Amino acid sequence: MTDFIDIGSVTDIPVQGARIVRTAHGDIAVFHTASGHFYAVDEYLEGKAGPLSNGIQHGEKVTDPMRNWVFDLATGEAQGADEGCVGTYEMKVEDGRLLLSSAAIAGQVAAE
Amino acid sequence: MTQKLIIIGAGMATGRALEQLIEADPNAYDVTLFNAEPRGNYNRIMLSPVLSGEKTYEEIVTHSAEWYEENGVTCRFGERVANVDRARKVVIAENGEELPYDKLMFGTGSNPFIIPMLGHDLEGVIAYRDLEDTELMMSMNETNKVVVIGGGLLGLEAAAGMAARGVDVTVVHIMGHLMERQLDEAAGYLLRKALVDKGITVRCQANSKQILGENGKVRALQLDDGTELPCDLLVMAVGIRPNVKLAQDIGLAVGKGIHVDDQMLTSDADILAVGECVEHDGAIFGLVAPLYDQAKVAAKTLLDEPATFVQREISTKLKVTGCDLFSAGDFAEGEDREDIVFRDPARGVYRRLVLQSNKVIGAVMYGDTADSNWFFGLIKDATDVSDMRDTLIFGPAYQGGTPMDPLAAVAALPDDAEICGCNGISKGQIIAAINGGADTLDAVKATSKAGSSCGSCVGLVTQVLGLTLGDEFKMPEKETICKCSDLSHDDVRKLIIAKELKSIPHVMQDLDWKSPGGCHVCRPALNYYLVCAWPGEEVDDGKSRFINERVHANIQKDGTYSVVPRMLGGITTPKELRAIADVADKFKVPTVKVTGGQRIDLLGVKKEDLPAIWYDLGEAGMMSGQAYAKGLRTVKTCVGTDHCRFGTQDSTGLGIKIESEMWGAWSPHKFKLAVTGCPRNCAEATCKDLGIICVDSGYQILVGGAAGLDLLEAQLLVTVPTEEEAIEVSCAFYQLYREGAQYLHRPYKWIAKVGLDWVKEQVADDLENRAALAERFRYSQKFYQVDPWAERARKGVDSHEFTPLADFTKVAAE
Ligand code: SRM
Numbered sequence: 001m002t003d004f005i006d007i008g009s010v011t012d013i014p015v016q017g018a019r020i021v022r023t024a025h026g027d028i029a030v031f032h033t034a035s036g037h038f039y040a041v042d043e044y045l046e047g048k049a050g051p052l053s054n055g056i057q058h059g060e061k062v063t064d065p066m067r068n069w070v071f072d073l074a075t076g077e078a079q080g081a082d083e084g085c086v087g088t089y090e091m092k093v094e095d096g097r098l099l100l101s102s103a104a105i106a107g108q109v110a111a112e
Numbered sequence: 113m114t115q116k117l118i119i120i121g122a123g124m125a126t127g128r129a130l131e132q133l134i135e136a137d138p139n140a141y142d143v144t145l146f147n148a149e150p151r152g153n154y155n156r157i158m159l160s161p162v163l164s165g166e167k168t169y170e171e172i173v174t175h176s177a178e179w180y181e182e183n184g185v186t187c188r189f190g191e192r193v194a195n196v197d198r199a200r201k202v203v204i205a206e207n208g209e210e211l212p213y214d215k216l217m218f219g220t221g222s223n224p225f226i227i228p229m230l231g232h233d234l235e236g237v238i239a240y241r242d243l244e245d246t247e248l249m250m251s252m253n254e255t256n257k258v259v260v261i262g263g264g265l266l267g268l269e270a271a272a273g274m275a276a277r278g279v280d281v282t283v284v285h286i287m288g289h290l291m292e293r294q295l296d297e298a299a300g301y302l303l304r305k306a307l308v309d310k311g312i313t314v315r316c317q318a319n320s321k322q323i324l325g326e327n328g329k330v331r332a333l334q335l336d337d338g339t340e341l342p343c344d345l346l347v348m349a350v351g352i353r354p355n356v357k358l359a360q361d362i363g364l365a366v367g368k369g370i371h372v373d374d375q376m377l378t379s380d381a382d383i384l385a386v387g388e389c390v391e392h393d394g395a396i397f398g399l400v401a402p403l404y405d406q407a408k409v410a411a412k413t414l415l416d417e418p419a420t421f422v423q424r425e426i427s428t429k430l431k432v433t434g435c436d437l438f439s440a441g442d443f444a445e446g447e448d449r450e451d452i453v454f455r456d457p458a459r460g461v462y463r464r465l466v467l468q469s470n471k472v473i474g475a476v477m478y479g480d481t482a483d484s485n486w487f488f489g490l491i492k493d494a495t496d497v498s499d500m501r502d503t504l505i506f507g508p509a510y511q512g513g514t515p516m517d518p519l520a521a522v523a524a525l526p527d528d529a530e531i532c533g534c535n536g537i538s539k540g541q542i543i544a545a546i547n548g549g550a551d552t553l554d555a556v557k558a559t560s561k562a563g564s565s566c567g568s569c570v571g572l573v574t575q576v577l578g579l580t581l582g583d584e585f586k587m588p589e590k591e592t593i594c595k596c597s598d599l600s601h602d603d604v605r606k607l608i609i610a611k612e613l614k615s616i617p618h619v620m621q622d623l624d625w626k627s628p629g630g631c632h633v634c635r636p637a638l639n640y641y642l643v644c645a646w647p648g649e650e651v652d653d654g655k656s657r658f659i660n661e662r663v664h665a666n667i668q669k670d671g672t673y674s675v676v677p678r679m680l681g682g683i684t685t686p687k688e689l690r691a692i693a694d695v696a697d698k699f700k701v702p703t704v705k706v707t708g709g710q711r712i713d714l715l716g717v718k719k720e721d722l723p724a725i726w727y728d729l730g731e732a733g734m735m736s737g738q739a740y741a742k743g744l745r746t747v748k749t750c751v752g753t754d755h756c757r758f759g760t761q762d763s764t765g766l767g768i769k770i771e772s773e774m775w776g777a778w779s780p781h782k783f784k785l786a787v788t789g790c791p792r793n794c795a796e797a798t799c800k801d802l803g804i805i806c807v808d809s810g811y812q813i814l815v816g817g818a819a820g821l822d823l824l825e826a827q828l829l830v831t832v833p834t835e836e837e838a839i840e841v842s843c844a845f846y847q848l849y850r851e852g853a854q855y856l857h858r859p860y861k862w863i864a865k866v867g868l869d870w871v872k873e874q875v876a877d878d879l880e881n882r883a884a885l886a887e888r889f890r891y892s893q894k895f896y897q898v899d900p901w902a903e904r905a906r907k908g909v910d911s912h913e914f915t916p917l918a919d920f921t922k923v924a925a926e
């Protein structure tokens with residue numbers, strides 16, 4: 001079973017905002033979408049996109065500030081003509097707290 | 113011999129199971145029914161209508177004392193089952209009495225979750241679960257204040273029920289919009305509006321910190337930000353937990369709920385469980401539909417008949433009078449999913465369907481839920497909808513009928529709404545002109561004057577033509593703001609004002625947006641249009657701005673930022689230069705560069721350092737140069753009369769005055785100026801958005817220059833004799849551009865559209881209009897001329913942007 005680590009309150013990230021969680025393996029961007037969902041994905045797609053926490057969100061997607069790549073936050077897949085995928089990590093919300101899988105902090109991308 | 117069945121909990125699930133059992137074989141079991149509540153089975157769902165006064169408790173009783181008697185059920189109401197000895201197969205009541213059973217059924221329901229914050233045990237802090245809670249809420253009246261924590265189904269029903277009794281109710285919700293599990297943002301916005309209309313105060317994104325009391329009784333709720341919400345009663349409706357305590361104590365397999373198999377048997381073959389207390393295949397339940405299915409299966413299992421419980425799709429309706437809301441299935445967006453959104457602004461209707469592989473998998477409806485069963489059927493049956501894809505959203509009545517109406521937003525406008533700002537013409541006047549025989553755009557322009565000036569209202573005028581003439585009129589193709597809407601930039605801007613739309617969800621709902629939440633193209637444009645239209649009102653949405661404007665710095669290719677302090681008119685001082693040198697040292701800034709805009713750029717600053725670096729710069733009196741803004745950038749100047757032998761006027765001084773007056777303003781795109789002391793043009797005024805060339809007789813004002821992607825020479829707008837007038841014209845021109853141009857158009861693009869002559873009329877010839885424009889600009893500046901960095905470096909504004917949520921870099925990987 002997945003272990004989860006408390007990373008903060010749901011109100012620590014404004015709606016349609018994002019913040020980063022620093023790990024020894026690089027930054028993870030945590031998004032709070034307008035629909036009230038939370039997603040954790042890699043901040044950078046090495047050499048191609050990022051920092052994604054700086055992008056504009058719309059629906060369950062984010063537009064990269066550098067080259068306008070659009071990523072699906074649930075799958076990490078780049079949309080449209082662009083090809084690439086950022087790592088995604090398991091997250092859940094319990095009693096107003098944000099919980100991130102400890103695998104994410106250990107640098108293990110969620111299994112698809 | 114009749115077997116003994118003992119049931120723990122007289123709730124909705126066991127009640128249904130009993131009915132099924134008795135109907136199938138009234139003599140199979142000798143039934144004893146325990147219930148902790150001092151009453152039998154009632155329709156818990158209907159507590160909300162009881163609360164609001166639409167029903168009485170008597171009307172919602174499902175099983176009366178007579179019913180239990182007739183069916184030979186031994187009732188032990190108000191008695192809790194204290195323990196079960198599975199080895200001896202006896203139930204132990206609270207009073208110590210032991211009752212043997214052959215079969216035992218758990219239906220213990222769930223416990224409302226109480227947030228264990230300080231003060232949760234004060235008197236007057238309740239949940240919303242049973243009749244006692246309901247009666248407490250019913251004891252509130254016009255003189256009372258109540259706070260409800262939780263903006264979900266239950267919390268809102270509680271709030272609406274009390275509001276109907278005149279109680280002053282505030283709903284505190286931790287998430288960004290109400291009922292976020294069922295609704296998307298737009299539907300949440302409509303719901304919020306309806307509740308606010310009922311007099312309920314709604315606070316979203318609000319985190320409760322503690323409950324304050326007085327003499328052991330609740331007095332107020334305190335939020336994270338220190339706000340205190342006084343209340344006489346505090347209702348927590350933040351979720352439920354399956355009630356598994358007893359099952360756990362007696363060693364049944366329990367996870368989130370009591371584990372049951374497809375036959376509703378627990379890990380003990382003589383014990384069944386139904387209702388909210390169970391966990392089946394990883395799922396727990398909070399609505400009655402699946403519980404009734406479980407009840408049916410449990411009754412069969414008790415009679416040794418084969419039956420299997422299968423989880424089905426469930427739907428939700430909110431039971432608040434005047435808020436028709438339905439939601440079912442799954443409506444998260446996904447790559448392989450497609451949304452169909454329908455909005456009827458006039459009726460406040462919103463519908464959204466989520467399709468996957470030609471099947472409806474989710475539906476949200478607000479305002480008109482008449483067709484909800486039909487849509488729910490499509491979801492449950494996984495019907496292939498390819499054939500009705502185009503008209504699907506209109507519901508069953510329209511199958512094969514009318515297509516979507518792109519004119520809805522304009523149709524919903526009242527007759528007195530102004531369509532043509534230039535000429536002050538309303539929708540009603542345009543309709544009158546059309547009815548008087550003007551059946552083409554040109555004819556309308558000629559007879560009503562609408563659309564005959566700047567032309568930005570032509571899109572709307574055309575739509576009024578289309579609406580009035582119907583099929584007789586062929587709508588021309590036009591460029592829409594983006595794929596989320598059928599409207600052009602101009603249409604949207606005009607409608608924002610005509611309909612007084614003041615937030616992005618509001619615009620999207622009322623202007624019939626086709627996507628649920630817009631995209632990265634329309635969101636920043638809408639945000640600008642709102643910021644420009646409603647200065648002084650809280651319409652700005654930082655999350656709809658590009659990162660540079662959100663964090664007030666320019667993002668660099670490596671994710672660092674650049675810092676450009678303002679130097680009015682290109683003038684600086686040793687003190688400022690020292691401050692810049694000091695921060696460059698202190699924050700180890702890799703590059704310090706003189707920009708092409710007559711100021712200094714500190715490049716390669718870490719995002720986290722931005723507030724601190726600006727704190728230091730602020731100490732030296734410097735403010736943001738907004739080198740990132742779709743707004744006022746730089747006012748370049750030359751040395752002018754102060755030092756130059758050719759100078760005719762104080763170009764540096766005028767540049768400083770203009771920049772002092774204009775900094776901080778937002779506009780459709782960046783806006784750059786230059787003031788040069790004579791026609792030698794050392795400050796390059798002839799290629800600026802607005803350039804001033806000082807001459808002996810006064811000031812030549814040129815507009816629409818460009819030296820970036822396009823190279824264009826600025827055109828003469830007007831020559832004025834005094835500095836004051838030069839400033840006035842500059843402000844008026846900027847305001848005209850701010851109010852009229854489409855997002856991301858530099859002035860030269862906008863001028864090409866509206867014509868330089870029209871611009872001249874507005875700011876050079878019509879002096880009254882010039883003054884009015886300048887006045888509107890100054891009014892707007894009252895609100896936007898704030899140094900973003902003063903707020904961020906000193907008052908902690910938006911600090912979440914600059915600090916990580918958590919830092920695990922020092923935690924060793926497991
Ligand atoms: C810093 C500066 C270059 C320099 O080192 O001198 C600069 C840097 C950038 N310019 Fe510029 N421009 C700078 C003066 C200019 C000028 C010259 C001027 O203002 O006199 C021009 C041509 C004049 C004009 O705008 O007409 C200029 C025309 C552009 C354009 C083309 C705009 C256009 O509409 O044609 C862009 C792209 C855009 O805005 O979309 C651009 C965009 C940019 C951006 C913001 C690129 C970006 O989007 O990330 C650059 C930020 C770099 C960074 O990482 O910080 N920059 N840029 C200058 C800052 C001036 C200042 O003090 O604020």
Ligand SMILES: Cc1cc2nc3c(=O)[nH]c(=O)nc-3n(C[C@H](O)[C@H](O)[C@H](O)COP(=O)(O)OP(=O)(O)OC[C@H]3O[C@@H](n4cnc5c(N)ncnc54)[C@H](O)[C@@H]3O)c2cc1C
Pocket residue numbers: 120121122123124125126127146147148149156157158159160191192193194219220221222240241242266269355358386387388389397398399400401403429431
């Ligand atoms: C205000 C309100 C509105 C609702 N609206 C809707 C709606 O619109 N649609 C919908 O589908 N659902 C709605 N629900 C949810 C629905 O009421 C529940 O899903 C349903 O009542 C659960 O049935 P149950 O039999 O599992 O539990 P319950 O009905 O809660 O019954 C459990 C009973 O067990 C008793 N009990 C617990 N432990 C013991 C023990 N040890 N000994 C003896 N007795 C015990 C409890 O006192 C309780 O009476 C609403 C709920 C509430 C509170």
Ligand code: SF4
Pocket residue numbers: 750751752753756757758759760763788789790791792793794795
């Ligand atoms: S523009 Fe004219 S006044 Fe200004 S510095 Fe150049 S020559 Fe001198």
Ligand code: FES
Pocket residue numbers: 531532533534535562563564565566567568569570
């Ligand atoms: S608004 Fe109608 S012509 Fe300008």
